[in-house]
Amino acid sequence: MPEISNGGKQYTVKIREGVQFHEPYNREMTAEDVVWNFRKILDKEYGAAGRGAYVGTLVGDGIDPQETVQKTGEYEVTFNLAEPYAPFLYKQASMSAFAWFSIIPPESLEEHGESLGTTDTGAWATGPFQYVPEESQGGSKFVFEKNPNYFREGEAGQLPYLDRLVYQVVPEASVRSTQLKSGG
Known part of the structure; x- marks a missing residue:
């Protein structure tokens, strides 16, 4: 269970050690991968569909995504919300459950570009x-x-x-x- 602090504005999440990405990437997923994925989604230029779910909490006017999502350990990520948001954990679970958001190896996007996630290419996660x-x-x-x-x-x-x-x-x-x- 994540540690919630700072009046409900900070969530520190421990990442399970030993979780492997699908082949051919077949390497361990770390906090660095989680941070990279979130920052990609929060990047307005990237245009991720899920970005809107974080407006006002992790991204938006005066909110820097580089500060809101940080690696705080090899297997630990801290989310610093702009304001308390009670359904934050529920939002993470539902976005993952409905496949709106999965942690992918960054090198898969570098290798496959815009074809990543299409029916011809697929995607790699854990x-x-x-x-x-x-x-x-x-x-x-x-x-x-x-x-x-x-x-x-x-x-x-x-x-x-x-x-x-x-x-x-x-x-x-x-x-x-x-x-x-x-x-x-």
Whole structure:
């Protein structure tokens, strides 16, 4: 749980040690990566869709993102909000849960530029599944493979338990129904 101080304006978050980015980057995620990602999102010139969620707290008139998000240890990040914002932690969780924001290795953006995150390229993070662009078909089929370096374990062993996930988009309701009934 983060440490909240300074009247609800400062959140200090410990980063789990040993968390690895997906291959081919396959290196440990650190506080430096978290800070880089947040500063990228807060950069008005970059144009991230999630920037608006932080206006008035981490970015905005008279607020310097270089001061609001800081590395305070190898595995520690401190967020200095311009004013108290009670749903700050909820906002972080919901943005991550709905895939609006994931911590990516900075070198993946340098390597892939504007194609990063597209169905042809995919993106790299630290989650339980890795996108497989070679087997996916933009708009109709999305293939994900188990991340062998995922950091969490469950009661039955290493997570995730599934080896693959395939999302098949079937726009026609009657075809979906037939496929469900036939096991497709």
